[in-house]
Amino acid sequence: MALFSPKSELLFLFFFIFSLSFNLSRSNKDDDVHDLLPSYNLPKGLLPNNVKSYTISTKDGSFTVQLTHPCYVQFQDQLVYYQKDIKGKLSYGSVSDVTGIQAKKLFVWVSVTGISVDEEAQMIEFHVGFLSEKLPAKEFENIPTCTNKIKGCQHSAFASI
Numbered sequence: 001m002a003l004f005s006p007k008s009e010l011l012f013l014f015f016f017i018f019s020l021s022f023n024l025s026r027s028n029k030d031d032d033v034h035d036l037l038p039s040y041n042l043p044k045g046l047l048p049n050n051v052k053s054y055t056i057s058t059k060d061g062s063f064t065v066q067l068t069h070p071c072y073v074q075f076q077d078q079l080v081y082y083q084k085d086i087k088g089k090l091s092y093g094s095v096s097d098v099t100g101i102q103a104k105k106l107f108v109w110v111s112v113t114g115i116s117v118d119e120e121a122q123m124i125e126f127h128v129g130f131l132s133e134k135l136p137a138k139e140f141e142n143i144p145t146c147t148n149k150i151k152g153c154q155h156s157a158f159a160s161i
Contacts, residue, residue, distance in 0.1 A: 032051075033047060033051050033054040033065060034047060034051070034143050036056070040090055040091070040092055040093070041092055041093040041117055041119075042090075042093070042094075042095070042115070042117060043117075043124065043137060043140035043141055044140070044141070044142070044143055045139070045140035045141055045142050045143050045144055046095075046115065046124075046140055047065060047082075047086070047143070048067065048071060048073050048082055048143070048144050048145070048146035049143050049144065049145050049146055050067050050068045050069065050071060050146045051065055051066070051067060051068075052066045052067055052068045053065075053066045054066065056090060060089065061089050061090040061091050062087070062088070062089050062090075062097075063087065063088060063089070063090050064085060064086070064087050065085070065086040065087075065100075066084065066085055066086075067082060067083075067084050067085075067086070067146070068084075069084060069146075069148065070082060070083050070084045071146035071147055071148055072146065072147050072148075072149070073144040073145070073146055073147075074147075075135065075139050075140075075144070076135075076136075076139050077135065078103055078104075078133075078135060079103070079104040080101065080102070080103050080104075080112075081101070081102045081103075081104070081109065082100065082101055082146065083099075083100040083101070083102075084100075085099075085100055086098070086099070086100035086101060087099045087100060088114075093116060093117045093119075094114065094115065094116040094117065095114060095115040095116075096113075096114045097113070097114070098111075098112050098113050098114055098115065099111070103126065103128070103133075105128075110128045110129075111128065112126050112127065112128060113127050113128060113129060114126075114127035115127065117137070118134065121134070122136065122137045122138070123135065123136060123137055124136075124137050124139075124140055
């Protein structure tokens with residue numbers, strides 16, 4: 001005589017898989033994306049301090065980072081604007097297909113399309129289409145604080161906030 005019927009075994013399997021997937025998604029929320037970046041040879045300070053959540057595909061490295069709100073970060077020589085949703089493709093030492101990050105160049109906001117690490121020169125290279133600019137990697141060692149406004153700065157994306 002069987003202790004479990006096929007129906008109860010199926011029900012048990014369903015609850016086991018459901019509880020396992022629930023625990024995996026919960027542990028992802030407890031993880032900090034800033035701690036994940038160094039495992040890809042990227043500095044923690046590429047993203048601001050107001051990360052709400054993130055997802056990353058183990059298949060192709062595609063990711064989405066959601067911030068609590070869009071904001072600005074003033075690095076030493078560069079003003080950067082982060083939209084609420086940032087997307088891209090993560091690989092060792094680089095991020096490609098970036099959307100949601102812009103940098104101010106003179107009077108124009110340009111979209112960052114990629115980021116790569118130049119270990120030898122200890123620089124982080126930001127790609128804007130076919131152009132790029134390098135900044136010292138040590139500027140990105142610490143997680144930057146995001147602000148809602150930069151004095152004297154106008155950005156069209158903030159008009160809706």
